[in-house]
Amino acid sequence: MDSTLRLIATNPxxxxxxxxxxxxxxxxxxxxxxxxxxxxxxDPERVETALGLLRERFSERRSGIVLExxxxxxxxxxxxxxxxACARLFERPIERGLTQAALETxxxxxxxxxxxxxxxxxxxxxxxxxxxxxxVERGLISEAGRESGPGGxxxxxTTPLFERVFGxxxxxxxxxxxxxxxxxxxxxxxxxEVSAARAS
Amino acid sequence: MPAAPVRELDLDLDAFEGPFDLLLTLLLREELEPxxxxxxxxxxxxxxxxxxxxxxxxxxCGEFLVLVSALLELKARLLFPDEAAEPDALEPEEAAEELAxxxxxxxxxxxxxxxxxxxxxxxxxxxxxxxxxxLAPQPERRLASQDPNALAAAVRALAEPPPAVSxxxxxxxxxxxxxxxxxxxxxxxxxRVFDFESEVTGLSRxxxxxxxxxxxxxxxxxxxxxxxxxxxxxxxxxRSWPAAAPAGRxxxxxxxxxxxxxxxxxxxxxxxxxxxRSA
Numbered sequence: 001m002d003s004t005l006r007l008i009a010t011n012p013x014x015x016x017x018x019x020x021x022x023x024x025x026x027x028x029x030x031x032x033x034x035x036x037x038x039x040x041x042x043d044p045e046r047v048e049t050a051l052g053l054l055r056e057r058f059s060e061r062r063s064g065i066v067l068e069x070x071x072x073x074x075x076x077x078x079x080x081x082x083x084x085a086c087a088r089l090f091e092r093p094i095e096r097g098l099t100q101a102a103l104e105t106x107x108x109x110x111x112x113x114x115x116x117x118x119x120x121x122x123x124x125x126x127x128x129x130x131x132x133x134x135x136v137e138r139g140l141i142s143e144a145g146r147e148s149g150p151g152g153x154x155x156x157x158t159t160p161l162f163e164r165v166f167g168x169x170x171x172x173x174x175x176x177x178x179x180x181x182x183x184x185x186x187x188x189x190x191x192x193e194v195s196a197a198r199a200s
Numbered sequence: 201m202p203a204a205p206v207r208e209l210d211l212d213l214d215a216f217e218g219p220f221d222l223l224l225t226l227l228l229r230e231e232l233e234p235x236x237x238x239x240x241x242x243x244x245x246x247x248x249x250x251x252x253x254x255x256x257x258x259x260x261c262g263e264f265l266v267l268v269s270a271l272l273e274l275k276a277r278l279l280f281p282d283e284a285a286e287p288d289a290l291e292p293e294e295a296a297e298e299l300a301x302x303x304x305x306x307x308x309x310x311x312x313x314x315x316x317x318x319x320x321x322x323x324x325x326x327x328x329x330x331x332x333x334x335l336a337p338q339p340e341r342r343l344a345s346q347d348p349n350a351l352a353a354a355v356r357a358l359a360e361p362p363p364a365v366s367x368x369x370x371x372x373x374x375x376x377x378x379x380x381x382x383x384x385x386x387x388x389x390x391x392r393v394f395d396f397e398s399e400v401t402g403l404s405r406x407x408x409x410x411x412x413x414x415x416x417x418x419x420x421x422x423x424x425x426x427x428x429x430x431x432x433x434x435x436x437x438x439r440s441w442p443a444a445a446p447a448g449r450x451x452x453x454x455x456x457x458x459x460x461x462x463x464x465x466x467x468x469x470x471x472x473x474x475x476x477r478s479a
Binding site for chain 1: 269309312411
């Protein structure tokens with residue numbers, strides 16, 4: 001512990017690092033470098049240097065608190081070693097009871113958002129009202145305007161909380177859609193193959 | 201075997217008899233007219249098949265729903281070719297392509313959901329704080345620097361009762377008639393004749409009116425004679441007593457001392473009455 005404190009104390013951004021640490025303790029959502037720089041009225045580059053120091057100090061196996069880069073910012077979380085104790089004391093209301101329908105809806109919104117409920121329903125083949133309402137209530141998606149034209153449907157997009165819950169730095173961390181599932185050509189070929197086998 | 205019930209679903213329809221996937225293939229190859237297919241009968245057959253099983257295969261149900269809904273859409277497009285909707289332009293080949301494309305799109309999203317579920321499971325040992333509100337940025341409102349005393353003075357000025365409005369101008373104030381009686385008597389002691397207008401020039405309308413009352417009073421007492429050559433012509437006042445006051449007349453022509461003392465009790469009484477009436 002002393003060695004850790006000495007590490008910060010000997011650094012030129014010592015004071016800034018302590019201020020950033022305080023901001024991260026108070027924050028309930030990841031803070032971006034720009035937000036921290038504005039709050040500390042300091043240079044973004046110096047803030048990044050301070051964050052580097054804090055990441056070194058608050059890392060797995062070195063501290064019970066870990067500084068992670070997630071959802072486009074920096075935030076504290078518990079170390080994975082303490083997850084068992086956390087699970088015995090705390091609840092995970094956001095992930096609990098997340099159904100397959102909700103996950104599929106979440107995937108559609110994450111990849112195609114902002115998109116409306118009719119769009120989700122068109123892709124999934126079933127109404128998405130209940131799944132969308134559940135995701136909104138959990139804070140994983142939120143409204144993002146309406147479709148153009150009078151009476152346009154409400155559109156939804158994923159929230160920073162979605163990225164944080166799924167441990168994503170940003171939506172760009174999602175796998176490429178083309179790498180998932182089969183393409184339409186293959187599906188059609190399969191249908192024709194089945195047809196040919198039946199006919200023979 | 202997730203899709204087994206769908207593939208194994210044997211159909212006995214008016215237009216087709218055989219497995220469901222063959223029906224789909226024939227539709228895609230345009231060897232069967234979608235309008236001839238009784239979709240409700242397909243659904244009934246599937247539901248009956250489900251009822252025979254002890255447990256429900258949700259994935260198979262989902263796939264069946266997607267296929268049947270696509271089939272319904274295809275049928276609807278062909279049944280209502282005059283509709284202005286985009287399917288109007290779709291040829292059966294394109295419709296088949298569209299069906300396959302949508303199936304692929306859905307499968308990709310399904311795979312994405314699987315990826316998300318696995319990701320969530322892998323992140324179960326990540327615990328972090330969740331607050332009710334992430335950040336509450338307060339928009340900065342800078343006001344121009346102000347002197348608190350100036351504000352207090354402004355409020356104080358507003359709190360003070362307004363000055364009472366003077367109604368003095370609404371009440372007419374009449375000068376005493378005696379004042380003009382004295383004046384005219386003094387004038388008549390010096391001159392025998394004078395013009396009324398020349399004597400009241402510069403006075404207010406009220407004063408002129410009171411002066412005229414004094415004239416009438418003098419006329420009533422026989423002290424003066426009033427003449428006017430024509431309407432609106434100057435009013436000429438002439439003394440009716442040559443040198444001394446007629447006997448028994450009151451008031452008497454004003455002697456200097458009497459003039460100082462004013463007029464008799466009868467005059468005072470009349471003057472008071474006029475003033476009160478006028479007021």
